[in-house]
Amino acid sequence: MFTLRENAMAIYNRQQPDFYGDLMDAIEILPDPVLLGNACPQDGLEHKDMWGTTYIFKPGAPGAHPHVTAENAVIKDIEHWQDDLVVPPYEGLDWSLAKKAEASVDRHEKFVGIMFGGGLFERSHHLMGMEAALCNYLEYPEEMADLLRVIADYKIGYIREMAKQVHPDIIFYHDDWGSKQNVFLPPRVWREIIKPLQQEISDAIHESGMIYMHHADCICQPIVTDMVELGIDIWQGVIAQNDIVEIQRITEGKLAMVGGIDGPKVDIEGISEEAIRAEVRRAIDSYCPAGRFYPSIPNGVCFRQWNDSIVKDELKKYGREFAQKHPI
Numbered sequence: 001m002f003t004l005r006e007n008a009m010a011i012y013n014r015q016q017p018d019f020y021g022d023l024m025d026a027i028e029i030l031p032d033p034v035l036l037g038n039a040c041p042q043d044g045l046e047h048k049d050m051w052g053t054t055y056i057f058k059p060g061a062p063g064a065h066p067h068v069t070a071e072n073a074v075i076k077d078i079e080h081w082q083d084d085l086v087v088p089p090y091e092g093l094d095w096s097l098a099k100k101a102e103a104s105v106d107r108h109e110k111f112v113g114i115m116f117g118g119g120l121f122e123r124s125h126h127l128m129g130m131e132a133a134l135c136n137y138l139e140y141p142e143e144m145a146d147l148l149r150v151i152a153d154y155k156i157g158y159i160r161e162m163a164k165q166v167h168p169d170i171i172f173y174h175d176d177w178g179s180k181q182n183v184f185l186p187p188r189v190w191r192e193i194i195k196p197l198q199q200e201i202s203d204a205i206h207e208s209g210m211i212y213m214h215h216a217d218c219i220c221q222p223i224v225t226d227m228v229e230l231g232i233d234i235w236q237g238v239i240a241q242n243d244i245v246e247i248q249r250i251t252e253g254k255l256a257m258v259g260g261i262d263g264p265k266v267d268i269e270g271i272s273e274e275a276i277r278a279e280v281r282r283a284i285d286s287y288c289p290a291g292r293f294y295p296s297i298p299n300g301v302c303f304r305q306w307n308d309s310i311v312k313d314e315l316k317k318y319g320r321e322f323a324q325k326h327p328i
Contacts, residue, residue: 003109012234012256014291016328019320020284022296023213023236023258027113027170028105033093034158035115040064046072050088051118053126062303068129075128078136078143085127087150090158095165102166111169113213114162116155119175120148120194120201121184137189145193152197156204163208170211172236173201178218180241187222195226202231217259217298221247228254237298240265240283248290259298260287266311267302273310280314284322291328295319 002010002018004026010017029035038049042057046067049055052074057064075081098114105112118126124147125133136144162168177194178184185194205212217237220227224247227235238244238259247257260283266276280295287293295315302308 005108005110008111008294011292011294014253014328017323019316019323020288020293020295021315021319023234023294024296024300027111027172028101029113029115029172030098030101030166030168032098032114032162032166033095034090035117036097037088037093038117051123051127052086062299066126068126070129073128073132075147078128078132078140078147081143081147085147085150087154090154090161093161098166102168107169111211112166113170113172114166114168115172115174116158117174119173120151120155120197121177122175123151124148134184137185137193141189141193148193148197152200155201159201159204159208159210163210167208168210170213170234171205172213172215173205174215176216176218177220177223178216180219180239182219183222187226190223191226195230199230206231213258224251224255227251234258239263239298244287245290248287248293253290253292256292256294257287258294258296260284260293260295261297261311263297263299263302267297267304267307269304271307276307276310277314277318280311281318284318288322289326 007017007019008023008026011020034050040047040049040055040057042059042061042064044056044058046054046056054067054072055064056067070076075084102112124144128136159171162171177190183190202212211233212231213234213236214227214232215236217239219239219242220235221242228251232255234256236258238257240260240262244257244260247255261280266279283295288295297311302311
């Protein structure tokens with residue numbers, strides 16, 4: 001019997017696993033100082049993160065969301081962004097909680113991970129609002145590139161700092177590059193402004209001896225070959241609205257993927273147990289044959305507890321059955 005980590009690596013290396021299941025089950029996320037510093041209380045009130053962006057986490061909501069207005073936007077004029085932006089420090093932070101948590105993890109059993117949110121695109125629109133950011137990428141590309149240069153330098157610095165402090169196995173890097181319909185930016189713009197800096201971030205992760213897992217629970221198909229070129233090791237959050245089978249073909253197995261179960265389809269009231277189980281089986285049957293695939297809910301969980309329990313139960317049962325019936 002494999003440990004969770006060994007089973008995950010078997011899938012990653014195209015070896016025979018004991019079962020197919022969610023890679024996230026094998027990762028222990030540390031409470032690092034940036035994650036804690038940007039946390040928003042679930043009280044429905046406005047709170048600022050380390051960059052000065054206002055967030056609201058409503059009771060009962062699945063997570064906190066930026067609440068950027070014309071009045072509270074950190075950057076109000078992209079032509080003068082240097083006057084408004086204050087980059088938070090990444091050195092001299094308190095790593096005591098992260099180190100304590102790291103010491104409790106048996107790395108033979110699980111990976112140690114750090115969740116690094118607010119990627120280049122996300123941080124840019126969190127600083128000025130989505131509408132302003134999308135317009136500025138098209139109308140002021142040089143200014144946006146200069147802004148992202150500063151954000152990227154911060155991220156690279158923190159990656160190297162976390163490597164010194166706790167040396168995670170995996171960086172769970174977040175940057176949603178699209179919606180359920182398409183990528184947010186024209187691929188040409190994304191390639192010109194974001195991709196070169198993302199390459200530097202990817203290089204810093206790999207130079208620090210870590211696995212680069214990129215979270216984007218959205219459409220990324222128009223730029224998926226670029227994700228391979230960047231050296232992204234694992235794409236977490238692959239929604240079923242992507243043509244996953246086609247992506248597996250064009251990436252030639254170079255990009256391991258996590259997701260595939262259509263979460264919103266099964267996370268609804270009144271759905272039958274069999275319908276939920278059928279969607280889990282569909283994802284496994286459709287995507288696991290190509291290898292290097294971890295079936296899961298792309299955003300992590302169903303928010304309805306009963307629905308989530310059925311998904312997890314079917315993953316546990318059918319994920320093991322599939323592995324046994326389809327040996328590598």
